[in-house]
Amino acid sequence: MVQTGSAAAGGLATPVLEVEDLAVTFARRGEQPTRAVDGVSFSVAPGETIGLVGESGCGKSVTSLAVMGLLPRRGVQVTGSVRLDGQELIGAPDRVLRSLRGADMGMVFQDPLSSLNPTVPIGTQVAEVLLEHREMTKAEARDEATRLLDRVGIPDPARRLKEYPHQLSGGMRQRALIAMSLACSPRLLIADEPTTALDVTIQAQILELLRELVVDSGTALVMITHDLGVVAGLCDRVHVMYAGKVIETADRHDLFARPRQPYTGGLLASVPRLDSGRGTPLTPIRGSAADAIPWAEGCAFAPRCDNAQDDCLTEVSGSTVPLEPDGPGRELRCRHPLEHPSAPAGASAFGTDAPGAAR
Amino acid sequence: MTAAPTSPGKDELLRVEGLKVHFPIKRGIFFDHTVGHVQAVDGVDLVVSRGATYGLVGESGCGKSTLGRAILRLVEPTAGRVLFDGTDVAALKGEPLRHMRQRMQMVFQDPLGSLDPRQNVESLLSEPLHAHGLGGGKAGIAEKIRTLLDAVGLPSAALRRYPHEFSGGQRQRIGIARAVALEPDLLIADEPVSALDVSVQAQVLNLLEELQERLGMTYLVIAHDLAVVRHISDVVGVMYLGSLVEQAPADDLYEQPLHPYTRSLMSAVPVPDPGVEERRERILLAGDLPSPADPPSGCRFHTRCPWRQKTRCDDEVPVLRELGPGRLVSCHWAEEIRDGVLHPRSPEEALHAGAAARPAPETQPGDDDPSPFLGRDQPLPRAEQG
Numbered sequence: 001m002v003q004t005g006s007a008a009a010g011g012l013a014t015p016v017l018e019v020e021d022l023a024v025t026f027a028r029r030g031e032q033p034t035r036a037v038d039g040v041s042f043s044v045a046p047g048e049t050i051g052l053v054g055e056s057g058c059g060k061s062v063t064s065l066a067v068m069g070l071l072p073r074r075g076v077q078v079t080g081s082v083r084l085d086g087q088e089l090i091g092a093p094d095r096v097l098r099s100l101r102g103a104d105m106g107m108v109f110q111d112p113l114s115s116l117n118p119t120v121p122i123g124t125q126v127a128e129v130l131l132e133h134r135e136m137t138k139a140e141a142r143d144e145a146t147r148l149l150d151r152v153g154i155p156d157p158a159r160r161l162k163e164y165p166h167q168l169s170g171g172m173r174q175r176a177l178i179a180m181s182l183a184c185s186p187r188l189l190i191a192d193e194p195t196t197a198l199d200v201t202i203q204a205q206i207l208e209l210l211r212e213l214v215v216d217s218g219t220a221l222v223m224i225t226h227d228l229g230v231v232a233g234l235c236d237r238v239h240v241m242y243a244g245k246v247i248e249t250a251d252r253h254d255l256f257a258r259p260r261q262p263y264t265g266g267l268l269a270s271v272p273r274l275d276s277g278r279g280t281p282l283t284p285i286r287g288s289a290a291d292a293i294p295w296a297e298g299c300a301f302a303p304r305c306d307n308a309q310d311d312c313l314t315e316v317s318g319s320t321v322p323l324e325p326d327g328p329g330r331e332l333r334c335r336h337p338l339e340h341p342s343a344p345a346g347a348s349a350f351g352t353d354a355p356g357a358a359r
Numbered sequence: 360m361t362a363a364p365t366s367p368g369k370d371e372l373l374r375v376e377g378l379k380v381h382f383p384i385k386r387g388i389f390f391d392h393t394v395g396h397v398q399a400v401d402g403v404d405l406v407v408s409r410g411a412t413y414g415l416v417g418e419s420g421c422g423k424s425t426l427g428r429a430i431l432r433l434v435e436p437t438a439g440r441v442l443f444d445g446t447d448v449a450a451l452k453g454e455p456l457r458h459m460r461q462r463m464q465m466v467f468q469d470p471l472g473s474l475d476p477r478q479n480v481e482s483l484l485s486e487p488l489h490a491h492g493l494g495g496g497k498a499g500i501a502e503k504i505r506t507l508l509d510a511v512g513l514p515s516a517a518l519r520r521y522p523h524e525f526s527g528g529q530r531q532r533i534g535i536a537r538a539v540a541l542e543p544d545l546l547i548a549d550e551p552v553s554a555l556d557v558s559v560q561a562q563v564l565n566l567l568e569e570l571q572e573r574l575g576m577t578y579l580v581i582a583h584d585l586a587v588v589r590h591i592s593d594v595v596g597v598m599y600l601g602s603l604v605e606q607a608p609a610d611d612l613y614e615q616p617l618h619p620y621t622r623s624l625m626s627a628v629p630v631p632d633p634g635v636e637e638r639r640e641r642i643l644l645a646g647d648l649p650s651p652a653d654p655p656s657g658c659r660f661h662t663r664c665p666w667r668q669k670t671r672c673d674d675e676v677p678v679l680r681e682l683g684p685g686r687l688v689s690c691h692w693a694e695e696i697r698d699g700v701l702h703p704r705s706p707e708e709a710l711h712a713g714a715a716a717r718p719a720p721e722t723q724p725g726d727d728d729p730s731p732f733l734g735r736d737q738p739l740p741r742a743e744q745g
């Protein structure tokens with residue numbers, strides 16, 4: 001159940017999903033086009049979990065919808081490359097995408113109600129996925145649906161099969177949706193804030209279920225969340241996003257022990273931790289995500305950044321701040337990153353979790 | 360039913376005794392047929408000391424907001440008393456009631472929903488001052504509003520703008536400015552930061568703390584986020600299905616939670632630190648929160664409790680009792696659990712024990728079935744699980 005040891009953390013296995021330079025622009029007639037996702041690249045291997053984190057509006061959901069081919073065709077421009085087991089999905093016909101969704105890639109959303117059909121019992125919905133993507137008789141599909149509901153922890157599955165989505169609690173619905181995603185043992189699962197609407201005790205159950213799925217089925221998991229605690233417990237590698245771009249990538253141990261991007265550091269200093277005492281000071285980031293400037297003008301985080309200097313602006317440096325390698329397994333988009341003492345300071349503060357302990 | 364918290368005295372600002380709020384469930388063509396009650400709040404006792412922050416946590420639907428609203432009499436309690444600064448709030452009418460209302464204010468989760476979209480910030484902030492005849496004339500009010508804006512960190516240019524023109528964090532600042540305009544003694548903040556981005560959450564938490572220090576306010580902070588509550592509270596109360604199950608000084612509670620629900624709840628909170636995550640005790644609770652319209656008998660937590668015993672838990676209501684200085688807990692077996700004499704059961708075991716103790720499975724309410732998939736909920740350190 002521990003993910004750190006799992007096969008793929010270092011990207012040794014062939015990736016299931018490779019996203020390269022993905023960009024999404026929304027253009028409405030009479031309005032300035034908005035570039036919601038701006039040159040995002042990442043990959044996920046079987047049995048690996050990667051995290052996409054960032055505050056609301058940074059482009060996490062649009063990234064996941066673009067990968068799944070779920071963005072509307074009109075008024076949206078998607079460029080770059082998304083390959084699932086080597087097969088290019090950008091520009092692929094809807095028919096191909098539809099058959100891949102469900103069979104090879106599944107998605108779990110924050111609000112399961114929006115992805116479940118309110119007028120069809122959940123058992124029928126799970127069975128339909130099976131009938132569409134796997135060769136089965138109706139009776140076999142029903143048995144398999146029962147087995148899947150049982151697997152995701154829905155009690156008394158034979159009875160629940162006949163219930164409608166509104167008869168289930170939020171946690172049960174999310175499980176039903178995960179059961180549907182599991183129906184075809186997908187190679188890739190994208191979970192977009194799957195627990196944000198749930199209470200912590202239910203969140204713990206769902207996260208455990210996802211963990212188990214990754215370990216047992218070798219599913220590649222893309223976990224999208226704004227919750228740094230969830231990332232710390234679940235993801236092998238983490239990509240931090242800001243204003244449509246990845247601004248820092250690292251193994252989760254490195255990222256939490258030595259954040260380099262001032263935004264990442266600022267996020268970590270902002271969250272109250274359950275294990276730190278009453279009144280431990282919080283150091284917020286000033287302003288809000290709305291203060292971002294366009295990347296073409298300079299680092300989007302500059303208006304909020306304590307490390308910002310003149311060369312963070314394009315006008316001064318002559319180029320947009322690039323995403324560059326930053327030591328083993330890390331990438332960074334910043335001209336004046338946070339420095340950490342070169343001695344393994346993490347060793348004292350984080351016990352046995354000295355750098356490299358996880359590998 | 361429950362023992363009142365101890366040590367009444369001059370330094371207590373708010374006292375709640377045996378508070379109940381039951382909402383009728385109505386059915387029938389003319390909606391006049393009451394078929395049952397949602398026991399949203401069912402017998403809560405608590406005391407908030409002057410100048411302190413009392414944090415109230417629990418899962419959604421456990422009655423936190425209803426309790427807050429009942430204290431302010433935004434909803435009529437079914438039973439019980441609310442004493443504010445020694446006065447029974449229910450007994451007040453007319454001018455004294457108005458004055459009392461001025462001394463207690465509320466901040467809501469969704470600032471947009473609680474601010475009139477047609478009023479600009481100036482009018483939003485001056486309205487309560489006018490209504491209570493405070494601020495001393497036009498010039499006085501204008502001066503007061505400028506000070507308020509400054510105190511919550513908004514520019515004076517904000518005065519002419521409308522709520523929808525602001526970001527979530529700025530709107531919450533407006534909500535707070537409005538609430539503190541009347542210089543209340545008690546501020547009830549219901550999920551004040553849960554709609555905000557993390558970086559902005561910290562700004563608002565710091566602002567609340569700063570204002571408390573500056574204005575000497577007493578806080579009742581309601582939140583489902585345990586880390587937020589620990590950060591801001593002196594005393595924390597944990598609610599489950601309408602009742603307090605545990606109350607303790609914040610740091611004590613987090614260092615040694617005594618009630619099985621508190622322990623489970625805290626073990627479910629992820630910490631943004633991979634090292635801690637790997638070692639964290641995890642107790643997975645089976646199933647969902649039962650319906651407050653049909654709460655379980657005996658200890659209300661018994662349908663999900665990993666420590667549930669064959670005796671007492673199912674049929675005897677535990678009272679909130681004192682287990683140590685300032686430490687209240689309502690569990691029959693709190694000492695044995697604390698001392699490690701009793702161990703949590705796996706959900707499979709709990710399920711079978713439940714089947715034996717109950718007459719027939721069909722009689723179980725639908726939503727609280729313990730779910731059997733959580734076979735791994737013994738609190739194993741995570742490092743051992745791989």
Ligand SMILES: Nc1ncnc2c1ncn2[C@@H]1O[C@H](COP(=O)(O)OP(=O)(O)O)[C@@H](O)[C@H]1O
Pocket residue numbers: 026034036054055056057058059060061062063
């Ligand atoms: N259909 C759309 N039309 C125009 N802009 C959109 C649309 N969907 C999302 N956006 C914009 O794209 C940006 C990224 O949104 P999103 O991916 O949903 O953020 P996140 O999931 O990280 O909170 C936001 O600024 C949002 O306003």
Ligand SMILES: Nc1ncnc2c1ncn2[C@@H]1O[C@H](COP(=O)(O)OP(=O)(O)O)[C@@H](O)[C@H]1O
Pocket residue numbers: 382397398399417418419420421422423424425426651
């Ligand atoms: N006005 C109302 N009428 C009927 N039921 C209500 C009303 N307000 C709240 N409830 C119910 O009371 C219970 C407690 O709700 P609430 O106090 O909002 O919980 P919390 O704030 O802890 O999430 C819930 O079951 C809720 O559905």
Ligand code: SF4
Pocket residue numbers: 261262263299300301302303305306307308309312321333334335336337
């Ligand atoms: S590039 Fe400059 S403004 Fe951007 S995060 Fe780094 S130091 Fe701050």
Ligand code: SF4
Pocket residue numbers: 618619620658659660661664665666667668671672677689690691692693
């Ligand atoms: S009284 Fe029994 S069921 Fe209730 S919390 Fe204690 S051990 Fe669990």
Ligand SMILES: [Mg+2]
Pocket residue numbers: 060061062192193
């Ligand atoms: Mg999103």
Ligand SMILES: [Mg+2]
Pocket residue numbers: 423424425549
């Ligand atoms: Mg509430």
